[in-house]
Amino acid sequence: MLVEKVAFIGSGELAESLLKGFLDKKFIAADQVWMNNHTNKERLADLEKTYHVHTTQDKAVALKKADLIIFAFRPADTSAAVAEMKPFLRRDQLIITLMVGVPTAFIQSAAGVDLPIVRAMPNTSASIGLSATGIAAGACVSEAQLNLAKQLFETVGTVSVVAENEIDVIAGVAGSGPAYLYYLAQSMQEAGVREGLSEASSALLVQQTLLGAANLLKQSEKSASDLLNAVATPGGTTQAGIDTLDNHSVREAVNACIHQAIVRAKEMSAPFSK
Ligand SMILES: NC(=O)C1=CN([C@@H]2O[C@H](COP(=O)(O)OP(=O)(O)OC[C@H]3O[C@@H](n4cnc5c(N)ncnc54)[C@H](OP(=O)(O)O)[C@@H]3O)[C@@H](O)[C@H]2O)C=CC1
Numbered sequence: 001m002l003v004e005k006v007a008f009i010g011s012g013e014l015a016e017s018l019l020k021g022f023l024d025k026k027f028i029a030a031d032q033v034w035m036n037n038h039t040n041k042e043r044l045a046d047l048e049k050t051y052h053v054h055t056t057q058d059k060a061v062a063l064k065k066a067d068l069i070i071f072a073f074r075p076a077d078t079s080a081a082v083a084e085m086k087p088f089l090r091r092d093q094l095i096i097t098l099m100v101g102v103p104t105a106f107i108q109s110a111a112g113v114d115l116p117i118v119r120a121m122p123n124t125s126a127s128i129g130l131s132a133t134g135i136a137a138g139a140c141v142s143e144a145q146l147n148l149a150k151q152l153f154e155t156v157g158t159v160s161v162v163a164e165n166e167i168d169v170i171a172g173v174a175g176s177g178p179a180y181l182y183y184l185a186q187s188m189q190e191a192g193v194r195e196g197l198s199e200a201s202s203a204l205l206v207q208q209t210l211l212g213a214a215n216l217l218k219q220s221e222k223s224a225s226d227l228l229n230a231v232a233t234p235g236g237t238t239q240a241g242i243d244t245l246d247n248h249s250v251r252e253a254v255n256a257c258i259h260q261a262i263v264r265a266k267e268m269s270a271p272f273s274k
């Protein structure tokens, strides 16, 4: 057993995706997990019922003897949450922080103790073991601790070890990434219905098309560009569709979308960098 007790501080969307993935992949067992949040007791009761984990709104109970602590609250709640945890944080606990824009150095100084902190940027596909996660070591993290974090996230997908200043880019590309594809899925499904398919039929066709294309992109030796060319028979339907995307500057829009997400991560980090 690598870890005895895991505390999730913050029990929202991402915490649940990770919890589900870690439990499914048996990295941890439900009775090793304590989930904590701020006010939403109903949410904790639901998590307890669904996953059979421990839940508590008492930080002392969540953190006592926890060897792995996962910070999964929103960036704006960081100062308040760290202040509540401060009396219970110790140097022998490994902390993993998930908040966009919050540097490990800020948590270090807010906690007032040299804590080993790994910054991680997973995505919600962790819930089915398919996250693309970036991790970066803070100042006091040993090689063994970074390896533990790597092993943890490898149970729920791929892991790229990067420098902390690259985490914002990973947030823009991969942390937010699933949402871009859900946006595409929504648009394709709506178009299918508008053109005469039933909602159910359009949803199934789009789901399977995205699944097949993603799997082929991952499994094939070919690049995205080669795979696109293999679909687009010269003078055919695909080329007509792709030309229309180009006419609407969709490639530029995707570039701008990712750039703006990264700009937003940097804006969000400003209050923590003073
Ligand atoms: N969602 C995603 O796909 C990704 C999110 N992230 C990062 O993960 C973090 C969480 O995001 P997400 O799960 O979407 O957010 P949610 O809003 O779904 O969840 C936030 C959680 O934090 C809790 N919380 C707030 N204040 C405290 C506190 N003082 N002590 C303990 N818990 C507290 C909330 O509890 P309550 O409801 O009781 O207020 C809630 O459970 C964010 O920082 C985000 O940047 C990173 C990558 C991907």
Ligand SMILES: O=C(O)[C@@H]1CCC=N1
Residues within 6 Å of the ligand: 100, 171, 175, 176
């Ligand atoms: O939207 C957000 O701010 C969070 C971080 C990456 C994905 N969700």
